[in-house]
Amino acid sequence: MVELSPEVKAQLEEQKKQCVFCKILNGEIAAKKVYEDKVMIGVLDINPAAKGHMLLLPKEHYPILPFMPPANFVHMFGLMPNLINALRNAMVCSGARVFIANGGAAGQQSSHFLVHMIPGDKGDGFNYFSFDKLGLVDDNKFKQFNQVMENNLPVMMRKHFQQMPNNWFKGKPGNADFLADIKMKQQVLYEDEKVLCVAHDNALTVGHYVVYSNEERSDIEKLDVESSAHMFYVASYCANAVFQGLGAHATNIIMKTGTCSDNAEGRLCIHVLPRYGNDGLDLLWKPMENKGNLDDIASRIRDQMFEVEHSQKEVRKVETLDLDAKELHKISDSKDVDVKTESAKDEIEEALKKYRGE
Numbered sequence: 380m381v382e383l384s385p386e387v388k389a390q391l392e393e394q395k396k397q398c399v400f401c402k403i404l405n406g407e408i409a410a411k412k413v414y415e416d417k418v419m420i421g422v423l424d425i426n427p428a429a430k431g432h433m434l435l436l437p438k439e440h441y442p443i444l445p446f447m448p449p450a451n452f453v454h455m456f457g458l459m460p461n462l463i464n465a466l467r468n469a470m471v472c473s474g475a476r477v478f479i480a481n482g483g484a485a486g487q488q489s490s491h492f493l494v495h496m497i498p499g500d501k502g503d504g505f506n507y508f509s510f511d512k513l514g515l516v517d518d519n520k521f522k523q524f525n526q527v528m529e530n531n532l533p534v535m536m537r538k539h540f541q542q543m544p545n546n547w548f549k550g551k552p553g554n555a556d557f558l559a560d561i562k563m564k565q566q567v568l569y570e571d572e573k574v575l576c577v578a579h580d581n582a583l584t585v586g587h588y589v590v591y592s593n594e595e596r597s598d599i600e601k602l603d604v605e606s607s608a609h610m611f612y613v614a615s616y617c618a619n620a621v622f623q624g625l626g627a628h629a630t631n632i633i634m635k636t637g638t639c640s641d642n643a644e645g646r647l648c649i650h651v652l653p654r655y656g657n658d659g660l661d662l663l664w665k666p667m668e669n670k671g672n673l674d675d676i677a678s679r680i681r682d683q684m685f686e687v688e689h690s691q692k693e694v695r696k697v698e699t700l701d702l703d704a705k706e707l708h709k710i711s712d713s714k715d716v717d718v719k720t721e722s723a724k725d726e727i728e729e730a731l732k733k734y735r736g737e
């Protein structure tokens with residue numbers, strides 16, 4: 380676990396007292412619960428972007444994703460295929476999105492880190508994550524930072540593999556046919572057996588990156604625990620790197636799976652975006668006007684989640700890897716890369732300041 384200074388600990392305690400989601404977790408505030416295990420709960424969003432929009436809340440209060448210890452990270456994101464599968468079955472839809480905001484400038488609205496899961500369908504009109512507009516990106520700055528990432532990401536991933544050993548990494552990039560067009564058009568920043576990470580060709584901003592799976596073109600449901608967690612790990616390292624390297628105020632991590640309005644090609648992908656106050660990017664949805672019957676929706680999702688709650692043997696095996704989370708923060712300390720370096724503790728305090736908008 381990350382070591383926090385007494386000041387940061389005190390700030391976190393203050394945050395927890397005010398936190399609506401901690402109050403939901405301890406039963407002080409009612410919510411429509413649809414899922415629970417020992418690490419997290421799922422509740423319906425009361426202002427849904429789409430029918431079945433739910434929130435995954437870690438039971439611990441973490442202000443942003445980098446505070447989450449590796450065991451819980453692997454648990455939450457390793458289960459994503461099962462959770463998305465259950466949600467899609469409940470809502471009978473062709474796709475889904477996962478939205479994560481680290482920091483206010485990215486649209487984080489509570490001090491409790493959480494994950495939005497938003498069902499999606501072909502032609503559902505939800506186009507907030509299309510990323511098809513040409514960004515006003517300075518080409519030179521874009522390329523310059525891509526180079527920093529191309530040097531840095533493999534170093535970060537090597538350290539990650541030292542900390543969390545596995546039996547699949549041999550350093551041989553996957554060669555998925557369905558990614559050939561992407562590899563041809565876009566700058567590759569990192570690849571291994573399981574993932575491909577590229578600079579987005581329609582970047583909204585410098586540091587807009589995309590992680591694809593080398594194993595599956597469309598549906599996260601087809602990935603196993605390790606592959607799903609790994610995709611999110613690479614996205615999370617990217618987010619930390621752009622946060623520090625570009626001095627961003629916040630970051631978004633947005634996964635799309637299956638076919639939706641904003642994913643017409645139905646590609647499984649995770650976008651990473653650095654965010655700044657007033658950056659003009661509009662990624663926040665308007666709540667639905669006709670929410671439908673929330674009790675009915677909750678009960679449908681709960682029925683499908685039952686099996687996920689009761690089939691977690693495989694996840695527990697991975698969970699025993701309780702490793703030093705400091706590395707999650709110390710992502711840019713390699714000497715050959717021109718990225719700001721700070722100690723893990725400073726980074727956390729810095730993140731908290733940015734998070735509070737100071």
Ligand SMILES: [Zn+2]
Nearest residue numbers: 398401440491
């Ligand atoms: Zn909380």
